[in-house]
Every structure is written in structure tokens, then in C-alpha cells.
Amino acid sequence: MLELASRALFDEGISALDEALLNIRGWQLFAKDYPLLDVGFQRQGSISIRVRMRCDDWNDLPPSIEICDAQGALVTSMPQNLSGILNLSAHPQTGKPFICMRGSREYHTHPSHTGDAWATIRSNDAFTLGGILTQIWRAWLKVPA
């Protein structure tokens, strides 16, 4: 996809991440400049984790997603595994832990899931940038404080 078109889709996707949404969910935007979306999830008033989505070629490709700590360092362990969506083993392409969930680039490029094509779900409202973030956030909410 042309970068201009990808950037326009990205900007449209994050335009609805407004104050009302951030407040009700306790989200904090650390970066929203194409191609990077970096959102922190608050628990009891402080940032617990950050979800960093690299959205180059959005939405021909799903975002590449990393889970980071409050300082932005890559998370290598979790007390509970985000309802099973955080895979702590090395991804064959990145060598890093990855989000193993539909809507994550690492999921769709993993040899176990290459048959589950991003193209079949990318127009679904659950797989907008906000929708993917929401799915990760709700999984994180299930991790006890």
C-alpha cells in the first residue's frame, strides 16, 4: 500500500481515540505518529503496561505488536499470560515474545497460523486499530492486579 494511503487510514483510525474513550478506559497515548501507536493501560492510577503497535503498511498488513512495561521496555514475562494471547517464546521472524492473536502481524506470519489470513478479517470492526487494542486491553483486564 502507498504510504500516503496507509498514513491516512492510520490517522482515521486513531482520530476516534479521543478524551472520552481514554478517560473511561484509563488509556494513555504515548505516541500516535504514523506508523507508531503506543498506548498505556492504567491500573489503580498508574500505567501498568504499554502496547506498542507498528502500523507500517496498515491495513494491508496487521500491526506488529509489542507488550512493554511502563517505561517502554519489552516485557519478557507476565504473572498471567494475558488470557493466553502473549506468547513468550521467540517468534520465528522476530526472535521476540509476541502477541499470538488474530489482528497481530506476528500471529498471521507465524507458521502455525499462516492459513488464517489477515485479508479475511481486516474489514471487520473488531480489527480496526482501536478494535485490536480493545481486545488486548480486555485480555489484560483479566490479569489480577
Added chain:
Amino acid sequence: MTSQHEHTVEVRVVTTAGVFPASGFEHEPAAQPVTVVLEKAKRALHITDTTNWIAVVGGNRIDPSLSYAANHLGPRVEIDWGPDHGAGGNA
């Protein structure tokens, strides 16, 4: 005698596609199923597929098929509406 105020709730629906209504609140009958305002939001925000979406108020999941009263909601309600958590891929 009960007032009109006691029979209505002020409602706002918050999604990652936008907020409905864009400003202020909708006034809905307390006895009306929550799903009615969700359908309004869906149309207004051009959301097409809400399969597996959940509605949450104050951290608690509600049942949109029930009324505000039956969900113990009011007089002012902010509904957080969006997809449920993702499922792990077991890679």
C-alpha cells in the same frame, strides 16, 4: 407522583469508532432495553459488525437485552462498547 426525570436515563456510548452522541447525552426511557441505544450508536458511528462485542458500565459487564432499570443503571450512564478480549492462538 414520580417525575419524568425518574423514568429516563442519560446515556452516552463510547467506542473506538467514536462517541454517541457526539456531544451530551441521549435521554432514554429507563424501561427500554439498552440495545436500542447501542443500535443507534452503531448506525451513527458506521459500525457494521458487532459480533462478540460487549457492553461495560463502571467496569461491570451489562446485559444489553435488559432495560437500564434491570441492569441497575442510571441516572447517567456511560457505556463502553467494543469487542471482547482476543483469544490466544496457541502457536
